[in-house]
Amino acid sequence: MNERRTMTGVVGTPYYVAPEVLSGREYDQKVDVWSAGVILYVLLAGVPPFYGETPVETFEAVLRGNIRFPTRIFRSVSPEAKDLLRKMLCKDASRRLSAEQVSRHPWVINGGQTMING
Template identity: 70%
Template sequence: MCETLKNKYQVCEEIGRGRFGVISRCFSPTKNSFFACKTIDKSLLADQADRDCLEKEPKIMLFLPPHPNILQIHDAFDSDDSLTLILDLCEPYTLYDKVIKSNGGLPEPKSAGIMRQLLEAVAHCHRFGVVHRDIKPDNVLFDSRNRVKLGDFGSADWVVDSGSLSGVFGTPYYVAPEVLMGRDYGDKVDVWSAGVVLYVMLSGIPPFYGETVEEIFEAVIRGNLRFPPKVFRNVSSQAKDFLRKLISRDPSRRFSAEQALRKFLGFFRFFFF
């Protein structure tokens, strides 16, 4: 642990562990607050792609103006051996954990409340040209006030001058079809992924699935969106209409994040007013 980090923070117990390092709770005496301390062991980075992600993630997170629904970096310490990021402290469970515990999906009002905050985060990223590229329940965190925090910007990138990106990034169940088809794509890939997250919240199952990764990808590319009556019996027609606008195979027909946000309260206002 570098001296500068030790001088500024008291590192406490380990609260998580990932592929490249550990996350601990830490305390800042000057701010009188607790944070998460994410330490990445550079020796565990397997290839150049991992090293590129390590460099890009903090740059993108620091570039984005603070937003209440996006995980924020408060400090960073770089050395030859490791990179340590001081982040918002979140609860140990994710949206994935909430959905699994629900055993069949979350109630529509609860799903709507989470989705509104997720769309706020995605729209904020897109306003500044950032595409997340890996939106999934595992990356939707919650702070001590149960407020959504979108995290893990390791696959994120800036939209280039042409307004498009390339390369296959994301997670099988949540990745947009245009990514898998090898086309250049824009920020609407995040809207597709957010739509799949909403579908999973409401039903407890993904809209596209298969026995293997290849079969999942084939189902995603077909994009045949269905609402099994038994699973969606308690889901409103407004929610299903909204999902069709998010999980649209044709990006030109798919809502942008801003459009989704504007339409959201039109569909779900009875949950908030």
């Protein structure tokens, strides 16, 4: 770790590793927000947001960073929950929420009560 509190090196589990880690760029604590976003997606959907048949294919899906919300899976998930996921799984780390910003997101403040529509 250097003085700017950034790190380098490719480490992590394929499903949970942030794109900037895979790209070999410096990264900071926002990689943890990415991983938490993956966990939240799995909790809400039952499947990971980025998938491949092999670790290499999974890494490629992460690098593309195209988050989708299939209707059949996300039909009952609220717009607030999807908004939080989009902001946690933002491929551009400079636009990704920080942990503090996640804690202030309306879905978190409401205790996930708006998780299910209706």
